[in-house]
Amino acid sequence: MSELDDLRQAVAELTARVQVLEDHLAITQLVARYGPAVDSGSSDAAAVLWTDDGVFEAPPYAVWTGHDEIAGMVEGEGHQDLIHHGAGHVLTVPHVVVRGDEAEGWSYALNIRWDADAERFWVARVSANGWRWCRTPDGWRITHRVNRNLDGTEAPRAIFRGSAETS
Numbered sequence: 001m002s003e004l005d006d007l008r009q010a011v012a013e014l015t016a017r018v019q020v021l022e023d024h025l026a027i028t029q030l031v032a033r034y035g036p037a038v039d040s041g042s043s044d045a046a047a048v049l050w051t052d053d054g055v056f057e058a059p060p061y062a063v064w065t066g067h068d069e070i071a072g073m074v075e076g077e078g079h080q081d082l083i084h085h086g087a088g089h090v091l092t093v094p095h096v097v098v099r100g101d102e103a104e105g106w107s108y109a110l111n112i113r114w115d116a117d118a119e120r121f122w123v124a125r126v127s128a129n130g131w132r133w134c135r136t137p138d139g140w141r142i143t144h145r146v147n148r149n150l151d152g153t154e155a156p157r158a159i160f161r162g163s164a165e166t167s
Contacts, residue, residue: 023096023098023103023135023140024098026139026140027096027103027105027133028093028096030133030140030141031091031093031094031105031107033045033049034046035090035091037074038074038083038089039087039088040083041079041080042074043074043075044071046070047068048067048141049142050067050070050141050143051134051141051142051143052066053066053143054070054141054143054145055143055144055145056073056142056145056147057144057145057147058147059148061078082113085113085116086113086114086116086121087111087112087113087114088110088112088113088121090109090110090111091107091108091109092108092109093107094106094107094131102133102134102135102143103132103134104130104132105130105133106128106130106131106159106160107129107131108128108129109125109126109129109147110123110127111124111125111127125149126149127147127148128147128148128150128156128157128159129145129148130144130146130159131144132145146159
């Protein structure tokens, strides 16, 4: 192999590595946008995080599909009541596995609420989250998010089991 071939190979390898880093960063930033979007009541900002046909499952509450339904969840009475009494959706940094133009990952989500009588916050819910993302012309978007309360049952643990088995 010539020096030029070695250089071309090194550049190609570095380009691929940088792409993976950029993908991880873009996906992490996408997840980080969720909490501020829903906690500010910005339904359009929350909905645009998903693909047009993206799905958000949050049993036992509901399954929302597409921008209109996800925006409707944010605009809905239950969510509006929650944020007007003080709440924060705090998502941890996800474990991300990128495979070309698709990715999957896992993270925790905490729902932290304000108790005005006690003048303190409390953790109302901790959940396991399974994510699927895809690269679109507008950047990475969520195709599917499953949010399951860590309530001692098998379903939320199964979400994390995939994380432990995937590199």
